[in-house]
Amino acid sequence: xxxxxxxxxYLFVLPAVIVLGAFFIYPILLTAKLxxxxxxxxxxxxxxxxxxxxxxxxxSRYVDALKVTLFFTLIVVxxxxxxxxxxxxxxxxxxxxxxxxxxxxxxxxxxxxxxxGYVWQFIYSPFNGGLNALLAGIGLESxxxxxxxxxxxxxxxxxxxxxxxxxxxxxxxFLAGYAGIPQELDEAARIEGTSAWQRFRHIEIPLLAxxxxxxxxxxxxxxxxxxxxxxxxxxxxxxxxxxxxxxxxIDSLFGKYKFGFASALSIVMLILVIVVAxxxxxxxxxxxxxx
Amino acid sequence: xxxxxxxxxxxxxxxLSTGVLILVGIMLLPVAFxxxxxxxxxxxxxxxxxxxPGGIFFGNYENALSKMTYVRSVLNSIGVTLSVAxxxxxxxxxxxxxxxxxxxxxxxxxxxxxxxxxxxxNFVTITPIYVIFRQIGLLDTYLGLILAFTALNxxxxxxxxxSFIRSIPAELDEAARLDNCSDxxxxWYIIRxxxxxxxxxxxLFVMLMVWNDFTYPLLLxxxxxxxxxxxxxxxxxxxxxxxxxxxxxxxVLGSLPLLLLFLFxxxxxxxxxTAGAVK
Amino acid sequence: MHTPKSRFLRxxxxxxxxxxxxxxxxxxxxxxxVTLEVTAWKGNDTEPAALPELIERFEAAxxxxxxxxxxxxxxxxxxxxxxxxxxxxxxxxxxxDMPLVxxxxxxxxxxxxxxxxWYDRLTDQIxxxxxxxxxxxxxxxxxxxxxxxxxxxxxxxxxxDAPPTTIDALKDAxxxxxxxxxxxxxLAGGFPAPLFAIANGLEADPADAxxxxxxxxxFEGNDAFMGALNHVKDLQQAGCFxxxxxxxxxxxxxxxxxxxxxxxxxxxxxAWNIQNFSSAPELDFVFAPLPSSKDTxxxxxxxxxxxxxxxxxxxxxAAKTFVDFFTDDANLKELLKAESAYSPFxxxxxxxxxLAAPYDAARENGGTVMFPFGVLTWPxxxxxxxxDSMTGFLLDLDKDANDVLSRWDEIIEDQ
Numbered sequence: 001x002x003x004x005x006x007x008x009x010y011l012f013v014l015p016a017v018i019v020l021g022a023f024f025i026y027p028i029l030l031t032a033k034l035x036x037x038x039x040x041x042x043x044x045x046x047x048x049x050x051x052x053x054x055x056x057x058x059x060s061r062y063v064d065a066l067k068v069t070l071f072f073t074l075i076v077v078x079x080x081x082x083x084x085x086x087x088x089x090x091x092x093x094x095x096x097x098x099x100x101x102x103x104x105x106x107x108x109x110x111x112x113x114x115x116x117g118y119v120w121q122f123i124y125s126p127f128n129g130g131l132n133a134l135l136a137g138i139g140l141e142s143x144x145x146x147x148x149x150x151x152x153x154x155x156x157x158x159x160x161x162x163x164x165x166x167x168x169x170x171x172x173x174f175l176a177g178y179a180g181i182p183q184e185l186d187e188a189a190r191i192e193g194t195s196a197w198q199r200f201r202h203i204e205i206p207l208l209a210x211x212x213x214x215x216x217x218x219x220x221x222x223x224x225x226x227x228x229x230x231x232x233x234x235x236x237x238x239x240x241x242x243x244x245x246x247x248x249x250i251d252s253l254f255g256k257y258k259f260g261f262a263s264a265l266s267i268v269m270l271i272l273v274i275v276v277a278x279x280x281x282x283x284x285x286x287x288x289x290x291x
Numbered sequence: 292x293x294x295x296x297x298x299x300x301x302x303x304x305x306x307l308s309t310g311v312l313i314l315v316g317i318m319l320l321p322v323a324f325x326x327x328x329x330x331x332x333x334x335x336x337x338x339x340x341x342x343x344p345g346g347i348f349f350g351n352y353e354n355a356l357s358k359m360t361y362v363r364s365v366l367n368s369i370g371v372t373l374s375v376a377x378x379x380x381x382x383x384x385x386x387x388x389x390x391x392x393x394x395x396x397x398x399x400x401x402x403x404x405x406x407x408x409x410x411x412x413n414f415v416t417i418t419p420i421y422v423i424f425r426q427i428g429l430l431d432t433y434l435g436l437i438l439a440f441t442a443l444n445x446x447x448x449x450x451x452x453x454s455f456i457r458s459i460p461a462e463l464d465e466a467a468r469l470d471n472c473s474d475x476x477x478x479w480y481i482i483r484x485x486x487x488x489x490x491x492x493x494x495l496f497v498m499l500m501v502w503n504d505f506t507y508p509l510l511l512x513x514x515x516x517x518x519x520x521x522x523x524x525x526x527x528x529x530x531x532x533x534x535x536x537x538x539x540x541x542x543v544l545g546s547l548p549l550l551l552l553f554l555f556x557x558x559x560x561x562x563x564x565t566a567g568a569v570k
Numbered sequence: 571m572h573t574p575k576s577r578f579l580r581x582x583x584x585x586x587x588x589x590x591x592x593x594x595x596x597x598x599x600x601x602x603x604v605t606l607e608v609t610a611w612k613g614n615d616t617e618p619a620a621l622p623e624l625i626e627r628f629e630a631a632x633x634x635x636x637x638x639x640x641x642x643x644x645x646x647x648x649x650x651x652x653x654x655x656x657x658x659x660x661x662x663x664x665x666x667d668m669p670l671v672x673x674x675x676x677x678x679x680x681x682x683x684x685x686x687x688w689y690d691r692l693t694d695q696i697x698x699x700x701x702x703x704x705x706x707x708x709x710x711x712x713x714x715x716x717x718x719x720x721x722x723x724x725x726x727x728x729x730x731d732a733p734p735t736t737i738d739a740l741k742d743a744x745x746x747x748x749x750x751x752x753x754x755x756x757l758a759g760g761f762p763a764p765l766f767a768i769a770n771g772l773e774a775d776p777a778d779a780x781x782x783x784x785x786x787x788x789f790e791g792n793d794a795f796m797g798a799l800n801h802v803k804d805l806q807q808a809g810c811f812x813x814x815x816x817x818x819x820x821x822x823x824x825x826x827x828x829x830x831x832x833x834x835x836x837x838x839x840x841a842w843n844i845q846n847f848s849s850a851p852e853l854d855f856v857f858a859p860l861p862s863s864k865d866t867x868x869x870x871x872x873x874x875x876x877x878x879x880x881x882x883x884x885x886x887x888a889a890k891t892f893v894d895f896f897t898d899d900a901n902l903k904e905l906l907k908a909e910s911a912y913s914p915f916x917x918x919x920x921x922x923x924x925l926a927a928p929y930d931a932a933r934e935n936g937g938t939v940m941f942p943f944g945v946l947t948w949p950x951x952x953x954x955x956x957x958d959s960m961t962g963f964l965l966d967l968d969k970d971a972n973d974v975l976s977r978w979d980e981i982i983e984d985q
Contacts, residue, residue: 009393020407123321124498281406
């Protein structure tokens with residue numbers, strides 16, 4: 001009876017587990033099975049053994065995509081988290097505009113990917129696009145560039161558009177984290193004469209540790225998987241400079257109809273995401289506990 | 292608190308506020324651009340994309356509205372989005388409670404399953420969900436769509452709530468247990484009210500995802516009267532050749548109800564945050 | 571006897587009889603009405619292809635068939651239809667192109683079509699392309715041109731009266747245009763440049779495509795294709811474009827709006843853009859063949875799409891009636907006109923406007939090359955690689971042409 005009572009609480013998890021099992025575990029197992037076949041999305045799936053995986057690890061283009069994906073994710077997560085912290089720390093102090101600004105920062109995320117892609121393509125256009133026109137207007141013509149047409153800047157341009165879209169999320173999470181910091185702490189520190197920066201570094205940042213964890217883990221996972229913006233804005237161009245792993249999956253699925261191969265790519269991506277997320281989670285959680 | 296602020300501090304705050312507002316304004320320029328473009332005629336768009344529209348031209352909107360079954364699809368979107376938000380918050384918080392409080396091997400295994408759900412690439416689930424739904428007869432139903440979205444957002448919800456519940460001191464649980472409260476009562480009366488900020492934030496994320504997704508409605512629905520607003524938008528815009536006169540008004544029409552929903556919820560969120568802060 | 575009771579009885583009986591007749595009428599009508607589910611990536615506001623009108627016309631001519639039509643974009647078709655086909659819930663009639671036809675018919679999901687009455691009227695190229703073994707699974711609807719959009723307004727301003735159809739004429743035009751400060755050629759890497767390269771590479775001997783596609787001969791070292799890529803280098807020299815700027819321009823949005831705004835004089839693209847460009851009142855343009863070494867230029871024809879019937883359909887008769895409706899020239903020409911496309915039938919009416927006269931001329935004079943991906947001569951995987959490698963080539967035109975072509979061979983080997 002005692003033992004049962006201890007496990008009774010896990011009944012709470014039951015509905016979620018059933019749903020997760022049906023909608024994630026089962027599909028993942030199915031995908032894993034299909035990754036060893038030459039399935040085209042319809043018809044019969046013939047077993048091809050490890051051929052798909054062999055292809056992934058021996059062709060340079062997939063290894064390149066891996067590098068692109070990791071680099072892209074790094075840029076986005078670092079800048080997006082920093083920006084979110086920046087806005088949240090300011091907005092936390094500015095009560096009058098806080099709710100307005102938080103909603104405003106969500107506006108980019110409310111726009112669908114197609115429109116975001118289109119507008120940013122326009123902004124980045126080498127023919128009098130918004131950004132180049134702005135630079136010319138303030139006299140910085142030398143900085144003009146072919147932002148998404150130049151392999152050196154394309155990934156950064158894409159990352160920036162992505163960050164623009166999702167900074168609202170990180171800000172909101174940090175703001176929620178701020179809401180959990182008791183005001184008395186802040187007051188006490190202020191009375192003791194600490195500067196705003198010191199308060200920020202030694203009180204707020206440590207107490208925001210859980211928010212950091214959530215933000216970093218979520219944005220990492222999301223960015224590793226993302227395909228919409230690269231697909232719409234550059235289609236992986238110019239010549240593969242922005243081709244992430246997810247774009248390869250799309251390419252294989254739609255157009256080439258290589259469902260089996262795409263499944264193998266998906267499994268590789270899944271493993272990548274889990275490994276990165278798990279490592280991050282452990283590191284961040286242990287820091288959380290230290291603080 | 293403002294009572295204690297000195298004049299110089301108040302001026303500093305005012306300056307900072309203005310600065311932040313300007314910054315946010317600059318960030319929203321692309322959005323303003325989108326709205327401005329939607330009121331331009333096709334000729335104006337090609338000739339002078341960056342300028343303000345000559346006059347407010349409603350023709351693009353008229354065209355878009357006549358071709359999209361707007362009102363019906365907006366209602367569908369709102370209904371589905373709100374239902375999913377409520378369902379996901381409840382099931383997610385419920386599931387997160389034991390996972391946050393217990394560190395046994397079982398709980399860690401379940402956390403891993405949740406992480407798996409979070410990490411799955413999007414395409415993996417499409418065909419299996421279709422097959423499952425077909426077998427249990429949930430194709431082309433509102434319930435099926437709501438269930439699918441709930442499932443897809445559940446990992447995020449559980450992950451979120453687990454973090455937040457962990458930061459709620461366990462002493463509160465203990466105190467309630469001493470009063471002979473059952474696990475569910477502890478969850479319902481003690482934990483749940485404190486989840487205000489987390490639920491608020493999570494709901495925003497879920498609503499954004501559900502509102503903007505059109506793959507699953509397209510896959511699972513065949514009855515046009517059930518279509519959500521984004522399907523309407525994408526069918527209208529088409530996929531291959533983007534015509535700006537169609538794109539911009541359609542995008543505004545697609546996002547506007549969501550913005551209104553947000554603003555409406557902001558008030559309730561503020562209430563939730565302040566209520567939750569009062570322990 | 572007209573007592574109230576008998577009168578009541580009589581009126582009751584007459585009402586019952588009328589009611590029964592009405593009910594019978596209704597039920598026979600509903601029994602006879604068949605609903606056909608049709609999906610297509612045309613038929614919405616942006617690309618109507620006259621489908622709404624044609625469907626109305628069909629329903630009027632066939633009152634016992636009701637059409638339930640859904641627009642599903644080309645990429646959504648890939649997402650949404652395979653699960654339905656696998657699951658046995660496919661629409662009755664679907665729009666498909668050759669890659670889809672191959673995959674779906676291989677999996678046994680398409681019904682072989684009855685060739686009577688229309689198959690023999692098809693042009694040779696088309697009937698060859700759509701016949702898989704003994705069966706035909708698709709009823710082709712359109713052949714659409716891919717050529718050079720030329721802004722005659724800009725060309726006239728520098729003294730050129732006709733769109734260039736040879737490489738030399740193109741170079742000449744470019745020199746004159748850039749001297750006048752106009753950007754001559756929007757040869758973006760993602761589609762225009764590949765069109766140019768493929769057209770020039772295959773023009774000498776279109777039948778080469780088969781050998782190249784199967785790997786019997788290689789692209790690397792192929793004289794025609796090396797020539798084509800070297801032409802691209804020459805064009806940059808002649809001032810047609812700046813490779814680095816033009817390489818990464820998105821051919822489906824930025825490029826189109828730039829041409830439409832009159833910022834570029836020429837752009838290789840597909841004829842489906844004609845309707846879009848025609849809506850710009852000040853744009854004086856024609857649709858011309860792709861410039862090549864031959865005098866005629868190359869008319870690069872794309873076999874666009876057709877109707878297929880699901881093997882699982884329960885309305886085979888109605889589906890056949892629907893498909894046959896489009897083999898009738900009187901109906902098909904509406905679609906072709908809206909699409910600015912050519913009929914797949916050798917006796918069919920084309921839907922091209924007068925501004926496509928130069929392209930028409932090229933076709934008549936033997937300059938037609940079938941786009942290899944539309945007729946399955948080259949594997950789909952190669953398409954993306956050509957787009958990518960042409961972009962890379964434009965970014966660095968000092969590269970050896972063979973470096974690009976060897977990438978194409980790699981893909982062929984992979985198949």
